[in-house]
Amino acid sequence: xxxxxxxxxxxxxxxxxxxxxxxxxxxxxxxxxxxxxxxxxxxxxxxxxxxxxxxxxxxxxxxxxxxxxxxxxxxxxxxxxxxxxxxxxxxxxxxxxxxxxxxxxxxxxxxxxxxxxxxxxxxxxxxxxxxxxxxxxxxxxxxxxxxxxxxx
Numbered sequence: 292x293x294x295x296x297x298x299x300x301x302x303x304x305x306x307x308x309x310x311x312x313x314x315x316x317x318x319x320x321x322x323x324x325x326x327x328x329x330x331x332x333x334x335x336x337x338x339x340x341x342x343x344x345x346x347x348x349x350x351x352x353x354x355x356x357x358x359x360x361x362x363x364x365x366x367x368x369x370x371x372x373x374x375x376x377x378x379x380x381x382x383x384x385x386x387x388x389x390x391x392x393x394x395x396x397x398x399x400x401x402x403x404x405x406x407x408x409x410x411x412x413x414x415x416x417x418x419x420x421x422x423x424x425x426x427x428x429x430x431x432x433x434x435x436x437x438x439x440x441x442x443x
Contacts, residue, residue, distance in 0.1 A: 292343040293380070293391055294373075295336075297329040298351035302336070310335045319375050330376045337383055373398055394440050401433040 295302075307314075314332050317324040324331075333343055356362040377399045384392050412426040 292345045293333060293337075293387075293395060294330040295333045295343055298353035299346075299349045300329060300332075302332075303341075306336060306339070306341050310339060324375070330372045331379075334376045334380045334383070337380065337387075370402070390440070390443050393436070393443070397433075397436045397440050401436060404429050404433060 310332070313335055314328070317328070317331055336343060356365050377395060380395065384395060387395075408426045408429040412422050415421060415423050
């Protein structure tokens, strides 16, 4: 698992104590960082050689946004931490199983390709009143990658 979600995560105390200094002093590009701490701690655990495990019958209670504005801010924070911690985890990818590697690539490359293809399609639509065929191909490819991850 690349992200042990905060409300459901459990760690061995001995493992957490080994990484506590790195966890409490998160920096990204030389600046303190205080978002995405559950994903960051998971990456630190994996980098230290510990294993993570998904437990499908785990149950937890948490507070979730009940309005659109807070929900969108939450999603933005999560997206930023996903991108940031993926850079920290790139060296781990060869050691991970194929599913996790495919999931990491899909989570990060997919939105980037979608944004680029959408911007290019809008630009071409504004200039030529047509939409490029490859926009549909990129969106279909991203959908195929995400469906493959879900199917696995």
